[in-house]
Amino acid sequence: MQSLDMATAVRYLSESNATLQVLGAAYIQHTCYHSNEAKHQVRVLHGVPALVKLFSSDNEEVQRFATGATRNLIYENAENKAALIDAGGVMRLVSVLGQPDEELRKTITGVLWNLSSRDNLKEKLSKEALSELTEKVLIPLCSSVPLSPSERDIFYNTSGCLRNLSSVNERTRQKMRDMRGLVDALVSYIQQEDRADDKGLENSLCVMRNLSYQLYTELPPSVRLRLEGPTRASASGKGEAIGCFTLYNKKDTERNQNLSILSEVSRTPRGAEWLWHPSVVALYKLVLQNSDSSGNSREAAIGALQNITAGEARWAAVLSGVVVEQEKMLPVLLDLLDTNSDMELRPLTGLLRNLARHSASKDYMAKTTVNVLVAKLPSDGLQKTSSCEVVVNICGALNHLVTCSSLAARDISYFNGLPKLIGIKTIHDNSSGSLKAARAASTVLCNMFQYKKLHKDYKLKGFSRRDFTDVTV
Missing domain, CATH: 1.25.10.10 (Leucine-rich Repeat Variant)
Structure with a gap:
């Protein structure tokens, strides 16, 4: 040479x-x-x-x-x-993916992963390589765990490629959800992989998180109908507006409806059903409970849980109930708040906000979470930690509890949350993030003032009506 x-x-x-x-x-x-x-x-x-x-x-x-x-x-x-x-390199590469030469397969999957890092190539790769990667690499490897060192490299490359593809757009997400065996293989790998710091495990969890993104709006109508059941409007018998207190008073009816729907899909999940099935909550819980899990793996598992509990869909409320009542994950999630990693705090506080929104017992949720959430708030809107997005999420969670539970308002005051909320509301710069945090804190304070029985306690702590009701932000 x-x-x-x-x-x-x-x-x-x-x-x-x-x-x-x-x-x-x-x-x-x-x-x-x-x-x-x-x-x-x-x-x-x-x-x-x-x-x-x-x-x-x-x-x-x-x-x-x-x-x-x-x-x-x-x-x-x-x-x-x-x-x-x-x-025409992609088609040529995937045409030889099925060959037994592990070194060749490692190189090919590495090339495909490299290509998938560019957004403008992701859709082409999903068209030309996704099926072959799934059938010839992903499914066979996930059926033979534990893997050899060389097989681990191949799986790492393949799952990295899928991770990139799953992040591009709705069309590709739908194609991946519908791909026979893809989600089943990922779940199988997550269940079997005993090395919590494994990079392939991290990639698999990230794919699951990405495929859970905007899940309820992207589900086929037939699946959405099966999950949602009767709409809230028809269930109420009238078309009246449903506010927080109305839902709280009707929580037993809502709970029974949710349990009824849950029983309809309690069979063993297959394919994309894993993404929204109650069993997947236990899968993510195991990742979060493992102290050896990498920060990226935890962030992915939390993000997936945030995705499947987000929004107004009834099924988001069902799975929130699974997280809190069936899997009893609140203590696990609250322990995870003891971090300075904004990468983990953003989805974690977003998840807690969802759980507070859908909680069937706001008083229980308040007793469990308010003190920890208040402790995580900065003293004013100028502090850079926690980030504005985290502050907005925490205030959102507190507000969901306060609007339906005087206990939540009482505990915010008891755990010295008032000076923090007022500081966030009044002391801030004019960046969009700070203004959002200020508005979120102001909303919590305004709703806290609705409980007249607590006014005396607020006054004893030195706070006046203006602290709660000034909404100039």
Whole structure:
């Protein structure tokens, strides 16, 4: 190789002699490892289409070196990625995914993962590679856990690619949910993988979180109807507006309806059903209870729980009940608040906000959570920790409790939450995040003042009506 130059190496790729093809590909692989100029040369010399042709070679050594050269060629190089796509490289790569050569499979899945990092390529990859990755790689590997070190690398690459694809848009999410065996395989891997810090486990959880995003609005109408049952309006018998106190007074009726729906789908989940089935809550709980889980894995599990408990859908309320009452996860979630990682706090406080919204017993929720939530609030709106998004979530959770529970309002005052809420409301900059936090804190204070029996306690602590009702923010 020392006597070669790039033009000769590229020319060797088109020779009929396999030895020369290997030599040319090896030279490209070696020189492109660190050199952006070499990557440019290969593209200018039309080496990319020549490499793509070698992916389907009958000679495994040629395939290994051609795909290895391509891996280095496209690394951090958008132009070469585009050239690979234009040369039909994705279809050629996936056509040999089923071969038993683990080194080749590792390289191919690595190339596909690399390509999937670019948003403008994700849809094309979902069309040309998703089915093959699922059928030839994901499902077989998840059926043979524990994996060998080489298989782990292949699964890591594959799940990383799926993680990227699942983040692009609704159309791709729907395609992945509908892909036979994909969700089942991910769940199987999460259930079986005993190494909490495994990168493939992290990727699998992130795919589950991404596929849970906007789940209730993206479900097929037939599935949504089965999950939702009678609408709240028809269940009430009249079309009157339903406020928080109305729902609270009718919580037994609502609870019975939810339990009825729950029984309809209590069978073993299959495919995409895992995303919203009550059993998945226990799956995420195990991840959160494992002290060895990585921060990214915890964030993904919390994010998935946040997604499936979000919004006004009845099923979000059902699964919130599973989280709080069946799996008794509140203590686990509140313990996780003891972190300074905003990456974890954002979905965690968002989840607690959802649970507070849907809670069948606001008093129980208040007794359990108010002191911990108040402790997490900053003293005013100028502090940078916790972030504005976290503050808005915490205030949202407190407000859902306060509007239906005088106990929540009492405990906010008892645990010295009033100075914090007033500080957030009145002392802030004019950034959009700070203003949202100020409005959220103001809403909590305004609703706390609705309980006249607590006015005396507020006054004894030195607070006046103006502290609660001034909504100039």
